Amino acid sequence: MLIIGIAGGTGSGKTTVVKKIISSLPAGEVAVLPQDSYYKDSSHVPVEERSKINFDEPDAFDWPLLYEHLNQLKAGKKVEMPTYSYLTCTRGPETVPVEPRDVVIVEGILVLTDPQLRDMMDVRVFVDADADDRLIRVIARDCIERGRTPQMVIDRYEGVLKPMHCQYIEPSKRFADLIVPQGGNNTVAIGLLTDYIESRLHRSK
Numbered sequence: 001m002l003i004i005g006i007a008g009g010t011g012s013g014k015t016t017v018v019k020k021i022i023s024s025l026p027a028g029e030v031a032v033l034p035q036d037s038y039y040k041d042s043s044h045v046p047v048e049e050r051s052k053i054n055f056d057e058p059d060a061f062d063w064p065l066l067y068e069h070l071n072q073l074k075a076g077k078k079v080e081m082p083t084y085s086y087l088t089c090t091r092g093p094e095t096v097p098v099e100p101r102d103v104v105i106v107e108g109i110l111v112l113t114d115p116q117l118r119d120m121m122d123v124r125v126f127v128d129a130d131a132d133d134r135l136i137r138v139i140a141r142d143c144i145e146r147g148r149t150p151q152m153v154i155d156r157y158e159g160v161l162k163p164m165h166c167q168y169i170e171p172s173k174r175f176a177d178l179i180v181p182q183g184g185n186n187t188v189a190i191g192l193l194t195d196y197i198e199s200r201l202h203r204s205k
Contacts, residue, residue, distance in 0.1 A: 001074055002200050003120055004105045007112040007172055008127030009165050010056070011137035013183025017127050017190055018107050024194040029201070031073065031101040035108020038066045039084045041091035050089040056164035058110055063117070066106070070120055073100045102201055112172035122200070125193065126176035129183040131162075 004021075008014045022030045040062050042050050054060060062082075069079040080095035111117060112124055135157055142148040148156075173179060180189040 001100065002103045002122050002197060003070065003074075004103065004123045004125065004197070005111045005118065005121040006105055006107040006125045006127060007109065007169070007176070008180075008183070009129065009131075009134050009169050010109055010161055011134035011141065012127045012129040013137075013180075013185070014107050014109075014127045016184025017125070017180060017193075018105055020184065020187075020190050021105070021194055021197065024190075025103065025197065029101055030103045030105060031098050032105045032107060033066065033069065033081060033098065035061060035066070035106065035111050037081050037084055037096075038062045039089075039091070043088075043090040045089070053089060054160055054164070056109065056160055057168065058113055061110065063114060067116060067120070069098070070104070070106065070117075073098065073104055074120075076100050103197060109169055110172070112175045113168050118175055123193075123196070124175055124177045125180060126173045126178070127180045127183050128173070129181075133183070 006014050006018060018032060022032070038061050039055065040060060042053060045053065065082070069081065072079050077100065079098050081098050083092035083094055083096060084090070085092055106117070106121070112126065118124060135154075138157065138161070139150055139153045142153045142156075143150060178189070178193060180186050180193070184190070
């Protein structure tokens, strides 16, 4: 099993990179664990307080569950990945079954910040993008998918996203084996990464 960590700022194009990797490999070879699925459950927090939670710092995530699921996949066992609602800031009652695959991608803003998780990875990737481009994508996404107004997104960007990016996400770039500039638009970098994955898979078979 090849474990790949893909990090980068909010709106950098991580999901696009993951989709292009999956589409370039044979069907059924890749399993994905989005870090967003492993946010801590906030159902115990009063509704009016949930909007104040900082979701862009390491403490927002259930790291032990993510380690456990990754270890179970490495051991050839199926896991039940949690689901998380951005609208209610709570973990859903349903889970998503994830089967062990030849390639497991762990994707999220902070996946390269945690030493224990980094040590479990065979390849570490950082998807880089200009701050203005990331903000435009975040505004479009959060207004459509998460029910926020443009002003709410901008306020959150200035108050939380930008400082957390500078404090945690950007410094984690130094742990990357490969940096992908221009996000999901960098077909050359994505092609090189996919070729490397395929070579590693063929070597292990």
